[in-house]
Amino acid sequence: MTDTTTRPPAADTTTIRTREHQIARRTRFAGWGEPVALVAAMVVLVVVFSLLNPRFATFGNLQNILDQATVPLIVGVGATLVILLGSIDLSVEGVMGASGMAWILLSANSRGGLDLGPWAWVVALAVGAALGWVSGLIFTRLKVPSFIVTLGIWYVGLGVATILFGTSAIPTLTDDSLSTLSSQTALGLPNGFLLAVGVVVLGVLLLRYTRFGRLTLAIGDNEAIARSAGMPVARIKTAVFIVAGVLSGLAGIIATMKLGAGSATVGTGTLFLVIPAVVIGGTSLGGGRGGILRTVLGVFLLTVLSNGLILSGVSPSFQSAVSGAILVAAIVAAAWSQRNRLRIAK
Incomplete structure (x- = not known):
């Protein structure tokens, strides 16, 4: 019996391999291109703002920038995980309000009441976890789009925070060591920023080196294939919203x-x-592509921009317009290489 298998000519095989190498090189370049572009944009902003106001380049202002970046860095880790699923979490501000109010009312404050010390942190984080669990549960079990669910949970959290705030005097911290804990420095860096760095490191390790992280990326890349492979899609999605x-x-x-x-x-x-910041960093709104370190770059770019505009004396009435214009330009530049595969978030 003769072998009738058709083999491509050697020249065609060489051409195919050459094209594969070219595609691989372009993919690697695209992967590095976005972070490099962000770093370059940040350097330009630093140079421009330093020329406009010499105070911008001082060590004291660097500490201010790091302190300002603390909260968005922490939130950004959770937001990145959700967006990597191909979903979105809009409940951030409501959850922050509910957890923050729960924490201060259970710490040493001007209203008195209970002072649970470290347990106040546990209760406040549990409030955040509960709101995240409700978002994930409604999203996965009732099949309501994450955009709608988390928008509703935003207002639920805001309502909880408002009820806790009450109508009496504003609760203020009475323990000076507690009120200054985040802004105090260790090794020249604010404590809050060091905490944010720890959260970022844990987030990176979770995403890259655990089954949870691999499943999150797989679900965001192609949920149908993930389901057909027997992955616990609903559980992972709910867990991601709890973490956020x-x-x-x-x-x-x-x-x-x-x-x-x-x-x-x-x-x-x-x-x-x-x-x-997540989008500017290059994480696809369609899910499955991106990462936490990219979000870090996006957070710092926007924080530097905000800080520089303030120190440059830009009127508050123009700051939003300037920030918005630069934001649109940055998103277009960051998303240009992904323009053919971006899809609407699930």
Whole structure:
């Protein structure tokens, strides 16, 4: 019997391999191109703002930038995990308010009442976890889009925070060591920022080296294949929303600590900073592609921009317009290489 298998000519095989190598090189370049572009943009901003105001380049202002980046870095880790699923979490500000109010009312405050010490942290984080669990449960079991679910949970959290805030005097921290804990420095770095670094490191390790992280990426990349492979899709999605809720709760505690007083709206503005930072960092809104370290770059880019505009004396009425224009340009630049595969978040 003769072998009728058709083999491509040697020249064609060489051409195919050459094209494969070219595609691989372009893929590697695209992977590195976005972070390099972000770093370059940040360097340009630093140079421009340093020329506009010499105070920008001082060590004291560097500490301010790191301190300002603390809350969005913590929230950004959870937001990145959710977006890697191909979903989105809009409940951040409500969860921050509820957890922050729970924490301050259970710590040494001007209203008195219980002072649970470290247990106040546990209860506040549990509040964040519970709100995240409710989001995940409704999303996975009732099949309600994450956009709608988390928008509702945002207002649930805000309502809880408002009820806890009450109508009496504003609760303020009476323990000076507690109110200054986040802004105090160790090795020249704010304690809050060091905590954020720890959260980022744990997030990276979780995403890269655990089954939970691999399943999160697999579900975001192609949920249908993940289901057909027998992956526990609903459990992983719910777990991701719980993690995001806990981190939003932690951010609410830190923000309340910085403020030194309870506020139902302590998280105001955080969502506008975090979600763009994740997208600017190169994490696909369609899920499955991106990472936490990319979000870190996005957070620092936007934090440097905000800090520089303030020190440069830009009027508050123009800061939003300038930030928005630069934000749109940055998103277009960061997402350009993904324009053919971006899809609407699930």
